[in-house]
Every structure is written in C-alpha cells, then in structure tokens.
Amino acid sequence: MTKREEQVVRNELFFRGVNERLQRLERSFEKHETAFVCECGNRRCTRLVPLSLDEYRHVRANSQHFAILPGHEDVTVESVVQRGARFLVVAKTGAAAVAAEADNLRLSPH
Numbered sequence: 001m002t003k004r005e006e007q008v009v010r011n012e013l014f015f016r017g018v019n020e021r022l023q024r025l026e027r028s029f030e031k032h033e034t035a036f037v038c039e040c041g042n043r044r045c046t047r048l049v050p051l052s053l054d055e056y057r058h059v060r061a062n063s064q065h066f067a068i069l070p071g072h073e074d075v076t077v078e079s080v081v082q083r084g085a086r087f088l089v090v091a092k093t094g095a096a097a098v099a100a101e102a103d104n105l106r107l108s109p110h
C-alpha cells in the first residue's frame with residue numbers, strides 16, 4: 001500500500017468510527033431519518049451524507065462498503081457498487097480492503 005493509499009484508508013476508517021458512534025446515538029433518540037459523515041478518502045471532507053438508519057445499516061453489513069457523497073469516490077482504492085442520487089456505496093479493493101476488514105473486527109463488539 002502506498003503512503004497516499006494508506007492515508008486515504010486511515011481517513012475512511014476514522015469516519016466510519018465516527019459514524020458508528022452516531023448510529024448508537026441516533027438509535028437512542030429513535031429517529032428514522034438522519035445523516036452520516038461522508039466516509040470518503042479526503043481528509044478535509046466533513047460533509048454529511050443523508051442516509052436513513054436502515055440504509056446505513058445496509059452499507060455497514062459489508063465490512064468493505066463505505067457510504068460517500070456522489071463525486072467523492074477514489075477509483076484508485078475503491079469501486080462503486082451502488083450509485084444513488086443522495087449517496088454512493090463504494091467497496092475497498094486490494095490492500096485497502098484488507099485494512100477495512102481488520103478495522104471492522106476492531107469496531108465490532110464480537
């Protein structure tokens with residue numbers, strides 16, 4: 001993995017951690033529509049992605065998948081698996097996929 005790829009992945013995993021905590025918070029408020037932080041590889045991106053809790057859970061069901069805003073995809077480390085008007089779902093490829101899997105084990109309570 002190159003330095004740049006490493007930085008992109010680290011950034012994505014950081015925001016996934018933030019979103020995991022947001023999800024737990026939202027659940028306690030019983031909200032149905034919510035927004036999550038964009039999980040793209042741009043370190044300076046702090047945009048919100050409009051996602052329902054169900055949509056977010058669906059994305060998170062696969063450890064390689066991340067929810068990002070349209071146009072924020074980086075085809076050098078990920079491929080678009082779902083394209084919608086509000087958000088894209090991207091899948092990590094190569095070394096980035098391995099890092100995402102390892103981080104998912106860390107976040108998961110089991």
Ligand SMILES: [Zn+2]
Pocket residue numbers: 038039040041042045046047068069072
């Ligand atoms: Zn972004």
